[in-house]
Amino acid sequence: MSLLLQEGVIGGVTLKNRIVMPPMCMYHADQNGHPNAFHTLHYGSKALGGVGLIIVEATAIEPRGRISENDLGIWADEHVLSHRKLTAICHENGAKIAVQLAHAGRKCGCDSESPVAPSAIAFSTEAPYRVPSALTLEEIEGIKDSFVRAALRAKEADYDMVEVHGAHGYLLCEFLSPLSNRRTDSYGGTFENRCRLLLEVTKAVKDAINLPIIVRISAEEWMEDGWNIEDSIALSKVLKTAGVDVIHVSAGGNQAVTQTQPLFVPLYQADYAKRIRHEGSIPTIAVGLITTPAEGEALLMGQVCDFVAYGRALLRNPNLALAAAKEFYETDKIPASFRRGF
Ligand SMILES: Cc1cc2nc3c(=O)[nH]c(=O)nc-3n(C[C@H](O)[C@H](O)[C@H](O)COP(=O)(O)O)c2cc1C
Numbered sequence: 001m002s003l004l005l006q007e008g009v010i011g012g013v014t015l016k017n018r019i020v021m022p023p024m025c026m027y028h029a030d031q032n033g034h035p036n037a038f039h040t041l042h043y044g045s046k047a048l049g050g051v052g053l054i055i056v057e058a059t060a061i062e063p064r065g066r067i068s069e070n071d072l073g074i075w076a077d078e079h080v081l082s083h084r085k086l087t088a089i090c091h092e093n094g095a096k097i098a099v100q101l102a103h104a105g106r107k108c109g110c111d112s113e114s115p116v117a118p119s120a121i122a123f124s125t126e127a128p129y130r131v132p133s134a135l136t137l138e139e140i141e142g143i144k145d146s147f148v149r150a151a152l153r154a155k156e157a158d159y160d161m162v163e164v165h166g167a168h169g170y171l172l173c174e175f176l177s178p179l180s181n182r183r184t185d186s187y188g189g190t191f192e193n194r195c196r197l198l199l200e201v202t203k204a205v206k207d208a209i210n211l212p213i214i215v216r217i218s219a220e221e222w223m224e225d226g227w228n229i230e231d232s233i234a235l236s237k238v239l240k241t242a243g244v245d246v247i248h249v250s251a252g253g254n255q256a257v258t259q260t261q262p263l264f265v266p267l268y269q270a271d272y273a274k275r276i277r278h279e280g281s282i283p284t285i286a287v288g289l290i291t292t293p294a295e296g297e298a299l300l301m302g303q304v305c306d307f308v309a310y311g312r313a314l315l316r317n318p319n320l321a322l323a324a325a326k327e328f329y330e331t332d333k334i335p336a337s338f339r340r341g342f
Contacts, residue, residue, distance in 0.1 A: 011212025033073020050321025065103035105171030170255030219272035236280030293324030
């Protein structure tokens with residue numbers, strides 16, 4: 001029996017299979033951040049193609065939290081209606097849908113907005129990056145509030161769960177790393193202090209919406225004295241106690257140049273997902289150059305992860321889950337729950 005095509009549960013919500021579409025920015029929104037016909041087709045086609053869980057791309061919780069001028073947004077109540085079109089099309093086609101709540105921090109790519117970060121250290125000297133201003137304690141309270149308001153809108157728009165973006169060198173990730181966080185107050189210095197904002201955001205979101213929560217992290221920064229896999233395992237244990245349901249295990253993105261970044265070979269991040277799953281005792285989503293149903297199946301068989309995310313593979317073939325069903329059909333690996341999904 002195929003494990004990839006078996007039902008999976010995240011915080012009480014049942015997915016018809018273990019195939020996840022990870023968040024991927026499409027840069028197709030207008031400056032108001034509303035999803036449009038492109039997004040409906042883009043996400044709807046993946047739902048129709050059999051994906052169990054779709055995680056909508058980085059969606060800004062406030063305008064200065066955009067990576068580009070064309071990011072999706074969920075910073076205003078008007079966004080609820082346009083996001084409902086995405087949740088409706090995915091639900092109609094049997095998929096569950098989450099939205100990635102994001103703040104770009106020092107990697108803000110909008111000329112009209114001023115970047116903010118834990119400390120006034122630029123991501124890079126090259127455009128579009130600028131030296132960010134360090135957030136005051138009062139502004140940090142405002143950021144937490146914006147995450148909560150965004151999560152409430154996500155719930156109102158019928159998302160099944162939310163993903164908090166704590167990876168790839170964006171705001172929450174910047175707080176984690178001692179290389180980008182040089183604060184001397186309660187949000188900087190010790191490991192506990194650097195994790196504080198992500199933890200507070202996660203707890204506040206969970207309390208506000210009581211839906212399943214995924215946190216995406218970069219397991220490794222690939223820099224000497226930077227954030228590493230041991231830190232990620234320790235963080236995952238704390239996130240679990242805060243009510244997080246799954247860790248989505250990515251890597252990199254917090255430094256313009258990294259020192260030890262591996263070659264991007266198939267499954268290059270899978271071992272991090274395995275370690276977090278076993279040593280952090282929390283379910284994981286593995287991601288990173290996983291391209292075939294057989295590879296995903298092997299990861300689940302090897303207890304590397306609980307869910308498998310296919311990013312660029314789904315952009316190439318939105319019917320990847322159907323292809324998996326076809327591939328496993330002949331070997332009688334297709335479970336009844338998957339047949340019901342169509
Ligand atoms: C075009 C593109 C946009 C992306 N945008 C996001 C994003 O919005 N949020 C995020 O956490 N990761 C983003 N990623 C990273 C993917 O979610 C994924 O981790 C990465 O592509 C590796 O998986 P893959 O090899 O299966 O594509 C993006 C990747 C691509 C290719």
